[in-house]
Amino acid sequence: MLNTITLVWVYDREMSSSEWSLDVARELWGLNHSIRGDTITVDDEGYLAISIGGSSVRIKDVMEKYGFDVAYIRVLPLIGKAMRLVYETFTELARIHGFKGGLQPVFPMKVNPIDIVIDAIWRYGEKYGWGFNTGSIGELELLSKYAGKGPRILVYDGVLSDNVARILEGFREKGWRVVVDVESEHDLDILSKHPELEVGLRIKPLFKPGGKWAHSAGLEGKFGLTVNTLVKLREEYKWIEERARLLHVHAGSQIYKWSDVEAFINEVYNIYVQLTANGFSRLELVDPGGGLAYPYLDTRSGSIESPDYTVVDYFNHMLRVFSRLDKHPVLVYEGGRYIVAAHRIVVAKVVDVRPYSAEQLSSTGTSVVEDVLRGVRTIRDLKAVLKEYRRLIHRGSQGQQYTLEERELAEDLVSKIREEVVLKLSELLRAEPSSVDEVINDPFLYKLATSPSKRYILNLSIFADIPDSVLVNQYFQVAPVQRLNEKPDVVAVLGDLTCDSMGEIGEYVSHVRMHVKADDWFTRMDLRLVMAPYKRLKLGGVPLHLPVKGENYYVAILDTGAYQDPLTMKHNLIYGAPEIIMDEVDGEPKIEVVERNGKYL
Numbered sequence: 001m002l003n004t005i006t007l008v009w010v011y012d013r014e015m016s017s018s019e020w021s022l023d024v025a026r027e028l029w030g031l032n033h034s035i036r037g038d039t040i041t042v043d044d045e046g047y048l049a050i051s052i053g054g055s056s057v058r059i060k061d062v063m064e065k066y067g068f069d070v071a072y073i074r075v076l077p078l079i080g081k082a083m084r085l086v087y088e089t090f091t092e093l094a095r096i097h098g099f100k101g102g103l104q105p106v107f108p109m110k111v112n113p114i115d116i117v118i119d120a121i122w123r124y125g126e127k128y129g130w131g132f133n134t135g136s137i138g139e140l141e142l143l144s145k146y147a148g149k150g151p152r153i154l155v156y157d158g159v160l161s162d163n164v165a166r167i168l169e170g171f172r173e174k175g176w177r178v179v180v181d182v183e184s185e186h187d188l189d190i191l192s193k194h195p196e197l198e199v200g201l202r203i204k205p206l207f208k209p210g211g212k213w214a215h216s217a218g219l220e221g222k223f224g225l226t227v228n229t230l231v232k233l234r235e236e237y238k239w240i241e242e243r244a245r246l247l248h249v250h251a252g253s254q255i256y257k258w259s260d261v262e263a264f265i266n267e268v269y270n271i272y273v274q275l276t277a278n279g280f281s282r283l284e285l286v287d288p289g290g291g292l293a294y295p296y297l298d299t300r301s302g303s304i305e306s307p308d309y310t311v312v313d314y315f316n317h318m319l320r321v322f323s324r325l326d327k328h329p330v331l332v333y334e335g336g337r338y339i340v341a342a343h344r345i346v347v348a349k350v351v352d353v354r355p356y357s358a359e360q361l362s363s364t365g366t367s368v369v370e371d372v373l374r375g376v377r378t379i380r381d382l383k384a385v386l387k388e389y390r391r392l393i394h395r396g397s398q399g400q401q402y403t404l405e406e407r408e409l410a411e412d413l414v415s416k417i418r419e420e421v422v423l424k425l426s427e428l429l430r431a432e433p434s435s436v437d438e439v440i441n442d443p444f445l446y447k448l449a450t451s452p453s454k455r456y457i458l459n460l461s462i463f464a465d466i467p468d469s470v471l472v473n474q475y476f477q478v479a480p481v482q483r484l485n486e487k488p489d490v491v492a493v494l495g496d497l498t499c500d501s502m503g504e505i506g507e508y509v510s511h512v513r514m515h516v517k518a519d520d521w522f523t524r525m526d527l528r529l530v531m532a533p534y535k536r537l538k539l540g541g542v543p544l545h546l547p548v549k550g551e552n553y554y555v556a557i558l559d560t561g562a563y564q565d566p567l568t569m570k571h572n573l574i575y576g577a578p579e580i581i582m583d584e585v586d587g588e589p590k591i592e593v594v595e596r597n598g599k600y601l
């Protein structure tokens, strides 16, 4: 049997060609996608390419043309695409349900307030009358540039002050419809002095969905009034019944479970029915906030990166519920993540390849581990052997005494067990693919089989370029920009340039929903298990190719358009990547480059 060290040497690209196909590649690297799928594609030669206005550009070519080792590629038509999906889905379903209230979309500026994005929202949103949701003076000032360009709707839901109220008055005077949320008595005092501003009731939902932003909802959440408080405040501020036009409830971002979405929409409906029947009869806009989950991986598995429902389910339920009413309200769509996530791709070059853990070479030719594993015929045998070995290793870590021979064996085990067992596992699974469940259901084997063998250093800073990866452990889909027509070689953790151990991507979700021969389930060089048809696997790193000498090997981190731009951190003063902005003008692709004088490598 070859050990892995030898394997590296005998490895040859031609020799190991298999029936790898682009269809498998698209599944493994998450490129079958309802929003970006037609735009970010794999071309016939295995390059990741962007299609705009009937032309297709390869990401690798663009990076090399401008000589960038790191860049953000912004594909602005993807913003337009998401807006169209929302608008057309709603319109079609409204027709089917006989819903007459209409849709009022608004973009929550906190999701991405940079000029380029706001400008795209403005332009692509023109035909839908897309408005804005803002929560700070800074956002209002940015939006002021557009105040004179034609009226849109503005929902303000930040902390209120006289200053803020005056700016909002300015928008109203230019013809905008301005609705200001009330969250407390403080807000009511300020709004008493600005009688022309329409009022929104920001209500706390009882329901708390799952996910990272569950604390946004529930009665102890930061935002909004309880219905109880509202009813009490109404006694003193009688005008609120007259001025309240909007019911505003937000349950947090990225609600990935359909049952949670349903329960939340039902609650919003209930609050609306109760409030309109109890004095707030002039409420005409219902805003169930954001929360429509973005499919970072579009396989509907019902996990945080892969919601188990779509925009169709979302509006279908909402419209079914609200069309029960005699008088239909206008429904507000206030999602931002779904609209802008797809438009920004971070592309970075692999600048170094390192072993993931210390590689120890034993002095003897074959290791003890190898000899023992030779006799193993089934996954069950393998588990029994591993149990013995772990007991031996465990003894040492408990501080018990070893003989010199035992210590040598233990060291040999620690350094070799991973590679040897992984090799054995791939042999056993190839021979008996149906035993893959035995591996997946055994935490130790699963971890070994999907563990990284390399650490790739990328010319980027996670803190600057995809901060949510460290802040909230956000999953971002990663794909190579080249060689997608080849099987991946290794599973690699992606390290950044900062001195911070948190600057790494070490988790990857593989969910391949097609039949693939067991021969192709493994990486070519380190023999990691990177897929099992129809199963969702969590890998300890990204399946990638080993860059060959002299090759500019780039990695793309997809769907980084929501929340990342404004949260950028300046760790180690590494930030400021150049941007390649792609748009479609009169059916033609247009590419513009913006240098930001970043200091990377």
Ligand SMILES: *Cc1c(COP(=O)(O)O)cnc(C)c1O
Residues within 6 Å of the ligand: 108, 110, 111, 133, 157, 250, 252, 253, 254, 289, 290, 291, 292, 334, 335, 336, 337, 338
């Ligand atoms: C953050 C926020 C949104 C955006 O939600 P996403 O699901 O992330 O798009 C919408 N409305 C309000 C009130 C928010 O605070």
